[in-house]
Amino acid sequence: MRLRLLMVATGFMLSACSAERGFSGVWQQVCDDAHPCDAGGVRYALHLGRFGDAVTGLVVRYRDPGPDLDPFRKSNDCGCFIVDSGLARTDGLSFRIDDPTLPGYPDEVGTRDETCEPTLPECEAWRLVLRGDDDVLEGTLSCGNREFAVRFEAVSGRPRTTCLRPTP
């Protein structure tokens, strides 16, 4: 009994100080009736890292090649945005990204090369508010009163940590 109590106390102490990593990882946008991919003919993948209450990472944009084709191939990659002002809660997260209508990859001074331009209204910054669990995140991509329903599913893989254009 004493030994069991000791093990429980030790486990509690070890877990109490461990890092909070929920929602960290790679998430890919999926489309269904409730979440049509009508946000400009592109799909998004989230590469997130959570550190306590803070969320950071990248949002990578892909051309949507149409039904039955995998959009999340490197050849479809057409834009990258750094997560800004990310906050995590127990059941969800929210963050901001630069205007996803911008053409492509930012460099050190913020200029972007020509890649793809989604047919979205221009907006200074877009906001993603998502709720869910370790497998699915659902929410909205919005700017002002314009709002699109989005759904992301967790996939295995190591999060990408650079917006430099990947080699195809």
Added chain:
Amino acid sequence: MNPSRRGACWVGLLVLSLVGVAQGAPPVSDAARLNAAWSPEMARTVVWVLPPLDHRPILGEPGGVSPAFGDFLKALRSWNNLDVRMPDRAVGAVTGSAQHQQALPLARAAARRGLEDYRQVRLSSAIEALGQALETFLAIGQHWVAPSEVARTEQTRGLALLEKGDEVAAAAAFRRGLLVEPAVRLRAGVDRPAAVEAQEQARLALVDGLPAVQALFARRPALPGGAVIQVRILPDRLEVVLHEGGRLVVEQQVLGMPDAGERLAARLWACLPLADEPRRRSPTRKLHLDAGFAWFAFTKAPTEVFGNVGLAVGAALDLASHIALEARGSLTISSRDREEDLRADVPVGRLSLAPAFVADLGRLRTSASVGMEVALMGPVTTTTNPACKFFGPDEVPARICDFARDVDRRETAWTVGPALGLGASLRLVDEIELGLRLQAALYLLRTEDNGLDRPVGLQVVLGYPLF
């Protein structure tokens, strides 16, 4: 008389007077001096005294209380170097032994079976079962605990043998029964007259020649260590057998004189060792070694609390009663804090040396120590910028994460300060101990201010007292 001769004369008178005073002092016996100077730290000689065997009823005398035996016990207990375990305690030791507790139910079952066989006139079975019961009773010392029970079993066996026609064996059984408990008798008018007569003949045979006391008490009863005294009370004397260290000493004392009990006790006391092996009041000069797991956290840190897990070793040398010198070391590696502000594992080595107050409470050993601790900590790298945690250098613009500005790195540091320890260890099996130790320290001196201080934690260790 010149002055020098006068001085010599005074010195001579002084010496003579001192010698006279010394010779005039009352003589003190060796025994009295030993008794007076007995140190409580020395282990007294344990002497078990079994209940006396009162054979007076065999000889037609009334039994009961024997003042001489009482005086004998009183005299024995007056010696400071003896730890006299009285008859009731000796009986308790016999009944408390595992052998007695395991074997008694079997012996009683055999006795019941033998009695039932006897009642059903299955004489051979009865004799065999009763014989088995008696053998076990005697082996476990039941004749000291419940002599009537043993004597009745022997008596029943005698009856069975008699009915079977083995009069010689029956007489022997009746004699043995009477020697164990003379008061257990067959009753005229109730029991078979032939059996009553056979038992009486057996008693008369004992009157003609009682077995020698050394034959009766030849075996040392199964008692814990120490000397064992067995006494037979006869109308005119006490007979004593002393088992001590493999020796068998036989003494007897005629009861005609008023101090018979004291005389007998004095003679036995002279045969006993002065003291047992010196008793170790506490395990002094013992080196305890232990090893196990260590966990601690810095209660002062530039980040949220993070755990440090690793291995611990320790040694405690008992210097004196309740005083020990403890040396403890641990080697740990840090985990991460909740926000992961700590960006690299921090290896920490800690070494403490402290005098400790130790208390041994049976299987539990507790200690409290205050000493000094030296710690060596590896580099400490921290940041509060989430982007600096997620991205690598050159992966993000400086406005997102400036690694030179946003990431803080402190070099390896040595620290020194007072340490406090509280420990408890429980002896599990043999000498193996399970220990739990709480430790805290406060660093007063350091070569580099890395922001880490006031470690508090615990160690779970397995220990062994080496010698």
